Amino acid sequence: MKVVMGLELHVHLLSKSKLFCSCPTNYENKEPNTLVCPVCCGFPGSKPKITKKVLDSGIMVAKALNCNISPVIFFSRKSYPYPDMPKNFQISQYEIPLAFNGYLEITNKKVRIKRVHLEEDPAKLVHVGGDITSAKYVLVDYNRAGIPLIEIVTEPDFESTKEVREFLSKLTSILEHLGVYDASKEAALRVDTNISLEGGERVEIKNITGFANIEKALNYEIVRQQNLLRMGMQVERETRHFDADTKITYSLRKKEFEEDYGYIMDSDLPWIEISDEWIKEIEKQMPELPDTRIKRFVKKYEIRERDAKVIVYVDKTLADFFESCMKIYKKPKMLAKWIVADLLKCLNYQGVTIRESKVKPKTFVELLKLIDEKKITERLAKEIIKEFVATGTSPKEIIKAKKLVRIEEKELLPIIKNVIKENKKAVEDFKAGKEKSLEFLIGQVLRKTKVRADPKIVRELIKRLI
Ligand SMILES: [Zn+2]
Structure with missing residues (x-):
């Protein structure tokens, strides 16, 4: 009908x-x-x-x-x-x-x-x-x-x-x-x-x-x-x-x-x-409108049009937030990705807009820089952002309070060896060509390290060790 x-x-x-x-x-x-x-x-x-x-x-x-x-x-x-x-x-x-x-x-x-x-x-x-x-x-x-x-x-x-x-x-x-x-x-x-x-x-x-x-x-x-x-x-x-x-x-x-x-x-x-x-x-006084702003975002920052549309149409303050972050951060694509995929999800979950939230450009960029500097993994950042958006506590403080630094290879090796030892069946399956078993083993390591390990590195190390 x-x-x-x-x-x-x-x-x-x-x-x-x-x-x-x-x-x-x-x-x-x-x-x-x-x-x-x-x-x-x-x-x-x-x-x-x-x-x-x-x-x-x-x-x-x-x-x-x-x-x-x-x-x-x-x-x-x-x-x-x-x-x-x-x-x-x-x-x-x-x-x-x-x-x-x-x-x-x-x-x-x-x-x-x-x-x-x-x-x-x-x-x-x-x-x-x-x-x-x-x-x-x-x-x-x-x-x-x-x-x-x-x-x-x-x-x-x-x-x-x-x-x-x-x-x-x-x-x-x-x-x-x-x-x-x-x-x-x-x-x-x-x-x-x-x-x-x-x-x-x-x-x-x-x-x-x-x-x-x-x-x-x-x-x-x-x-x-x-x-x-x-x-x-x-x-x-x-x-x-x-x-x-x-x-x-x-x-x-x-x-x-x-x-x-x-x-x-x-x-x-x-x-x-x-x-x-x-x-x-009046026309002379007209400020930049959303459609023009989206085009400018795509051209100036080279972000995807899809992301630009989300950022500008959610509300003006989110678009302003994006531009404030850009003043202190130089990777627009990474910024857009984290705003659209993760920040918005957390804001929606909390039922607040960016204006009502305690998230500030400085602290949000701090989180992205921690990923860039490989101090935390993206997986871990996805955990940290939940608490960050809910409380406004800066990512660095969350990491410090919870001792959440990224695990280095040296510390990681014994954990991986243990996982290999405990999961002989999965190891054999992987050797026989079952790709899924590798994902299972990686999952086990991430679980033991509370996602402080970088999945890419874990993958390489497991392959090297078996
Ligand atoms: Zn009156």
Whole structure:
């Protein structure tokens, strides 16, 4: 059954002040309802005023997504009868978005971007004693109300969750390179997605936070709809909620149509002309984007394109980390290999990003130099890196504390002789042509030396001795 999916992303645009007032946006860990004013609390008679810097960032994002930019824009009021918007409308863009008709290229296709527009974030609701359906009561924190959001809407061009994952990681890397997005901020990226299977109605899943949850929600929904259709039942057009704890989606409301929101133009805000000069000025300030950076990595450092893509698309800080290491280390291929294969594996295992981890370029390079100088084997380095990433203790200190230096030949010979003596059958098998027996003998030596021996040398010595 063919799957069709589209995304609507809401991203917090980094800005010192809110979209329509001068209240600060750094609301994390702040006393609730302290970063507020009559405008973001929606008091009658208060007048919104656009923060130009946010428009600049919006234009930058639109250009990076290959969009056309509307020459004139205005803002509209969208009916919003929920307590997180006290004025009962949200200032958004509807009739004419900031930008439209763009695309973002992933491995096998161009994902079309339908529109990009700016709007204010509602306040934050805190459900006390349960979730959205079971809470005893709800508290509202207006510190978040009015934070600038950019909404990016794709056409329904995704056919698998793999494509969605690739798109999201590329998009967030672009936003990070533009300096308009900080993934570590709470609720910095929220996604609504619509999904339909061939022969079924379109279902929307609202407000999913975090990459992993987006994939889980989509996977769950694909299976749910497949099962319904297989049983000859209808998939209803509706809006569903994804519960991150139980990992299932459930029905919130039957789908309303855009018209139900009753948009009207916001006459408190002026029409804004976006001139070609303005766009050119922004283009001049555009930093290096991920695709250009990947090409530069391949050309300048001669690393594999595959590795460059992983390093740049995981997140910008990893690409920055790579370049910081390159300032103090001269073997880019070795560096790329260890970042892609081992460092990332350990970071994922710990559930942290490079920025959140205690790994620093200096200590990471220290590990690679220990391998280069043949003080430790690669096998041993793979053990050390696990502890290094988990604790931040420098590789040299780990080695010292655990006495993990590489075993030299002199010390190695008696161990190998012993292994040969203890495994006569394997020795005979090897002599009879069974290559696997040699691997077994090498394994025995490595086990006895706790991987402090270099497998290549062990191989040579065993062959020499038997
Ligand atoms: Zn305010």
